Amino acid sequence: MDSVYSSSSAIMSLKPPGSDSNSVVTPRSGGSRNSFTSFSGSGHKVGSPRVVMENKPKIVVGDNGYVLEDVPHFSDYIPNLPTYTNPLQDNHAYSVVKQYFVNVDDTVAQNIVVHKNSPRGIHFRRAGPRQRVYFEAEDVHACIVTCGGLCPGLNTVIREIVCGLHHMYGVKKVSGITGGYKGFYSRNTIPLTPKSVNDIHKRGGTILGTSRGGHDKSKIVDSIQDRGINQVYIIGGDGTQKGASVIYEEIKRRGLKVVVAGIPKTIDNDIPVIDKSFGFDSAVEEAQRAINAAHVESESIENGIGVVKVMGRNSGFIAMYATLASRDVDCCLIPESPFYLEGPGGLFEYIEKRLKENGHMVIVIAEGAGQELPSESINSMAKQDASGNKLLQDVGLWISQQIKDHFSKRSKMAINLKYIDPTYMIRAIPSNGSDNVYCTLLAQSAVHGAMAGYTGFTVGPVNGRHSYIPFHTINEKQHKVVITDRMWARLLSSTNQPSFLRTKDVIEDKGDEEIQEHCSDDNLVNKEISYTSN
Numbered sequence: 001m002d003s004v005y006s007s008s009s010a011i012m013s014l015k016p017p018g019s020d021s022n023s024v025v026t027p028r029s030g031g032s033r034n035s036f037t038s039f040s041g042s043g044h045k046v047g048s049p050r051v052v053m054e055n056k057p058k059i060v061v062g063d064n065g066y067v068l069e070d071v072p073h074f075s076d077y078i079p080n081l082p083t084y085t086n087p088l089q090d091n092h093a094y095s096v097v098k099q100y101f102v103n104v105d106d107t108v109a110q111n112i113v114v115h116k117n118s119p120r121g122i123h124f125r126r127a128g129p130r131q132r133v134y135f136e137a138e139d140v141h142a143c144i145v146t147c148g149g150l151c152p153g154l155n156t157v158i159r160e161i162v163c164g165l166h167h168m169y170g171v172k173k174v175s176g177i178t179g180g181y182k183g184f185y186s187r188n189t190i191p192l193t194p195k196s197v198n199d200i201h202k203r204g205g206t207i208l209g210t211s212r213g214g215h216d217k218s219k220i221v222d223s224i225q226d227r228g229i230n231q232v233y234i235i236g237g238d239g240t241q242k243g244a245s246v247i248y249e250e251i252k253r254r255g256l257k258v259v260v261a262g263i264p265k266t267i268d269n270d271i272p273v274i275d276k277s278f279g280f281d282s283a284v285e286e287a288q289r290a291i292n293a294a295h296v297e298s299e300s301i302e303n304g305i306g307v308v309k310v311m312g313r314n315s316g317f318i319a320m321y322a323t324l325a326s327r328d329v330d331c332c333l334i335p336e337s338p339f340y341l342e343g344p345g346g347l348f349e350y351i352e353k354r355l356k357e358n359g360h361m362v363i364v365i366a367e368g369a370g371q372e373l374p375s376e377s378i379n380s381m382a383k384q385d386a387s388g389n390k391l392l393q394d395v396g397l398w399i400s401q402q403i404k405d406h407f408s409k410r411s412k413m414a415i416n417l418k419y420i421d422p423t424y425m426i427r428a429i430p431s432n433g434s435d436n437v438y439c440t441l442l443a444q445s446a447v448h449g450a451m452a453g454y455t456g457f458t459v460g461p462v463n464g465r466h467s468y469i470p471f472h473t474i475n476e477k478q479h480k481v482v483i484t485d486r487m488w489a490r491l492l493s494s495t496n497q498p499s500f501l502r503t504k505d506v507i508e509d510k511g512d513e514e515i516q517e518h519c520s521d522d523n524l525v526n527k528e529i530s531y532t533s534n
């Protein structure tokens with residue numbers, strides 16, 4: 001297999017040094033806190049000097065178009081590190097498993113729909129326990145932080161990182177960083193033990209608290225160093241993963257033996273590459289309650305219209321899946337599918353037609369849908385939250401008002417509209433059973449990767465197999481509903497709503513679809529999260 005670091009000529013092996021089962025157990029270093037591992041580029045131990053590394057993606061290419069988008073490993077920038085036998089091999093629970101350790105050469109294909117002559121395409125390193133680890137239990141000081149908005153399952157991930165570290169690897173020292181990234185510079189942390197986190201998965205929210213903004217790279221890494229932390233688990237959405245990547249780069253620049261592991265969290269399901277994000281299923285389920293209420297209200301009254309707003313800033317996955325799941329929805333509006341109100345093919349015409357046919361209707365709207373419409377009329381200034389995310393207009397309220405105005409002023413039809421905004425109620429629930437299992441796998445995969453010396457990665461299922469995905473890949477783009485894909489067509493055929501598309505849009509979008517083929521939302525339904533032993 002040929003191996004390259006992107007355009008550079010450096011040759012790299014698929015196996016990280018020390019992960020080879022034939023390698024000899026190297027002696028324990030005395031103080032293996034994060035400062036012991038500063039090395040010069042030439043491999044000499046030099047005490048404290050800083051190591052400046054090139055930030056190039058780690059790409060390995062092989063035969064027939066095989067590409068591995070690999071994740072960083074300590075051994076990339078710290079030579080001659082000691083490795084240890086994985087304590088799992090003596091764990092009674094896992095000793096029954098035939099082949100528990102993941103082969104170091106195992107990778108996971110991003111694209112599983114192929115033709116006879118297709119190139120093998122992009123792969124990611126398979127997640128799971130390795131035979132050799134880069135930490136001894138008593139030397140680990142892990143920390144966990146949650147950032148960004150709430151999402152069902154945050155507490156489950158926290159619980160399972162703590163329990164995974166403790167029960168699988170014997171790690172006792174885990175600190176909770178409170179209130180998101182800015183918690184790194186506050187004085188107190190919360191000690192986390194299997195006992196203290198035992199019941200937290202039954203609660204919504206995050207026991208650690210969360211926040212937006214306040215990411216200061218140098219202060220965060222100083223705090224990590226000062227506290228002697230050597231494994232950092234960062235749970236959060238797209239912004240958080242970008243912040244994690246910046247922290248990882250700074251840690252590498254300082255030559256520290258500190259893992260940065262990202263666990264993707266987003267109720268919007270807007271993180272690319274992974275099959276879906278945790279909490280998404282729980283959110284879709286909870287949205288059913290609001291849609292049911294809207295349906296009951298609307299069908300109980302003449303010309304009743306129920307409008308339900310769900311979350312989804314730039315990606316309309318919750319709206320799309322909640323609509324498909326419910327079957328009571330007559331129109332679903334998402335950010336990816338621009339719509340218009342007036343004239344032939346517009347929303348008002350469709351509402352009138354639907355009410356005449358059926359006497360009532362339900363509209364589900366994602367919060368980011370049609371944002372340009374209220375902005376045009378209200379002419380508001382774009383405002384941002386503390387993280388720099390654009391603050392949205394309440395499109396649910398706006399569209400409800402537009403529909404009311406239209407039917408009272410320009411149509412002879414008297415309507416009864418009820419607007420339901422369950423957005424924060426959906427986000428604040430505890431995760432359901434299947435999300436709990438998914439959260440467990442994510443947490444355990446992150447722990448295995450960290451113990452094995454991988455860093456700078458986000459963990460997640462790719463085609464059902466948990467994988468380590470480099471930050472740069474995760475941070476490249478956002479996962480969005482592709483409106484020229486089959487899944488959106490299924491929705492259109494289920495609701496019978498207009499597509500609001502003109503032929504020109506379809507042609508332009510088909511070009512996009514080819515580019516985004518691998519992250520099509522078809523993947524989301526056709527792939528199950530695999531609960532196999534990775």
Ligand SMILES: Nc1ncnc2c1ncn2[C@@H]1O[C@H](COP(=O)(O)OP(=O)(O)OP(=O)(O)O)[C@@H](O)[C@H]1O
Pocket residue numbers: 147148149150180181182211212213214215236237238239240241242243244246265266267268386387389
């Ligand atoms: N480009 C960036 N570089 C460094 N830090 C960032 C960056 N973008 C966001 N962050 C930090 O990440 C944290 C979370 O970001 P944000 O509020 O955008 O939420 P998120 O992680 O995207 O989650 P969600 O949008 O699902 O609620 C914030 O503390 C923010 O300062």
Ligand SMILES: O=P(O)(O)OC[C@H]1O[C@](O)(CO)[C@@H](O)[C@@H]1O
Pocket residue numbers: 148149150237266267268311312313367385427
């Ligand atoms: O009001 P907050 O907490 O800033 O969060 C709102 C945003 O967070 C999200 O739930 C993402 O976490 C978006 O869907 C929503 O726009």
Ligand SMILES: [Mg+2]
Pocket residue numbers: 148237238239
């Ligand atoms: Mg975000």
